[in-house]
Amino acid sequence: MGNRNAYFFFLFSIVSKMKQLNIIIIFLTFIFFGCEKKVSELEFEQSVFDEVFVKIVDSTYIDKRLYTCFPEQGKPIYDKKGKWIGLDSIGHKQRDIECEIKRTALKKDTLNLVIVIGNEGIINSQTNIEKYNNKKFIFKHFTELPKVEEYINWESKYPKFAGAMSFSHIKFDAKKESGILEVSYSCGGKCGLGYSVVIKKIKGKWIIAKVKETWIS
DSSP states (O other): OOHHHHHHHHHHHHHHHHHHHHHHEEEEEEEEOOOHHHHHHHHHHHHHHHHHHHHHHHHHHHOOHHHHHOOOHHHHHHHSOOOOEEEOOTTTHHHHHHHHHHHHHHOOSSEEEEEEOOTTTTTOOOGGGGOOOOSSSOOOOOOOSSSOGHHHHHHHOOOEEEEEEEEOOEEEOOOTSSSEEEEEEEEEETTEEEEEEEEEETTTEEEEEEEEEEEEO
């Protein structure tokens, strides 16, 4: 009788271990396929982002050099007591002309513009953003230089610094045939624009379908 009980206990132990093993296998399979799905979705988003990134930049950036280019003000005028009266208007017309000449030259200077990219959304500090470089844009990580007001250090290091941009993750529809992402452009502390960009897949290629301005400062 004792041997029989021991035999049944042995079988029960084997069955229990098999059940536990099956549970572990099912659990690991769930994790594996779950991770694989997550990775594949990230890979899909990355491939789409790579395809539209430069197009989106070109559709939403504003050259900081133009956006912040204004005529120089006249010299301040004070009375005999040192009280400020106003600005000297002499030469105002000439300063306007010089400013317009400068702006015209900047509009034609459209090669090798430096765009700083923030580490948000699908872009992080490990992203090789240099792979997006082309004749018009040179991309740099925002973390390359310390954060200071009005990006003075960027302007000093890169005379063709055109502004800073950041991008959200892409939200796709169920069929993965269209998506939307948020884009921010900044040229200073209180200087910037925000956009919602709609992208669509047409004949196997991703294009920009709509750019909507969402905020301005």
